[in-house]
Amino acid sequence: xxxVTQAQTEISxxxxxxxxxxxxxETRDTTYYLFWYKQPPSGxxxxxxxxxxxxxxxxxxxxxxxxxxxxxxxxxxTITASxxxxxxxxxxxxxxxxxxxxxxxxxxxxxP
Amino acid sequence: DSGVTQTPKHxxxxxxxxxxxxxxxRSGDLSVYWYQQSLDQGLQFxxxxxxxxxxxxxxxxxxxxxxxxxxxxSELNLSSLELGDSALYFCASSVGYSFxxxxxxGPGTRLTVT
Numbered sequence: 001x002x003x004v005t006q007a008q009t010e011i012s013x014x015x016x017x018x019x020x021x022x023x024x025x026e027t028r029d030t031t032y033y034l035f036w037y038k039q040p041p042s043g044x045x046x047x048x049x050x051x052x053x054x055x056x057x058x059x060x061x062x063x064x065x066x067x068x069x070x071x072x073x074x075x076x077x078t079i080t081a082s083x084x085x086x087x088x089x090x091x092x093x094x095x096x097x098x099x100x101x102x103x104x105x106x107x108x109x110x111x112p
Numbered sequence: 113d114s115g116v117t118q119t120p121k122h123x124x125x126x127x128x129x130x131x132x133x134x135x136x137x138r139s140g141d142l143s144v145y146w147y148q149q150s151l152d153q154g155l156q157f158x159x160x161x162x163x164x165x166x167x168x169x170x171x172x173x174x175x176x177x178x179x180x181x182x183x184x185x186s187e188l189n190l191s192s193l194e195l196g197d198s199a200l201y202f203c204a205s206s207v208g209y210s211f212x213x214x215x216x217x218g219p220g221t222r223l224t225v226t
Contacts, residue, residue, distance in 0.1 A: 097211075
């Protein structure tokens, strides 16, 4: 069965530090997609990125970057120069046939 | 703002009661998904509808049901409510029926069963 593991339950950093959130997945599919979502304190889930398994190039969007490594089944998310507004719970997710499997989430706290 | 709307934002009700949660997808999206988020279970997929038809079913209890109407809005009905049903219920939408499409989530309905 597909599985998504986010081993870091909570991370606390000081503003301007870089932080990496880990995501390790298990799948028997040869082609698949991976997602990251952000859930700020207000509660809504915000889509951040979708990557397919064909593309192992790192993705960068402003202060956010994603490192996808098929060899280690990881899809890690790095925030550079973190800001207080980055404080949220971040979820990694993987489609499994008829559903989307979410990891348990990593709660990131960025202190001023 | 994702473009997905959910009502109501909060709902407080008693055990044994029935409630209906409503969701309107983003313009142009044909798929609607329902999720439950609780502290002990995390984010759990409940059910998906695509263009009015049930497409996929997850961990949805028999006491729960959903439907998608011709105008594509969806309703999640929760009946014989128990304390353990207290959770945040999200609706999401996407353009296609595959779970490979990104899903856009509504703000959620927080259900409290007392």
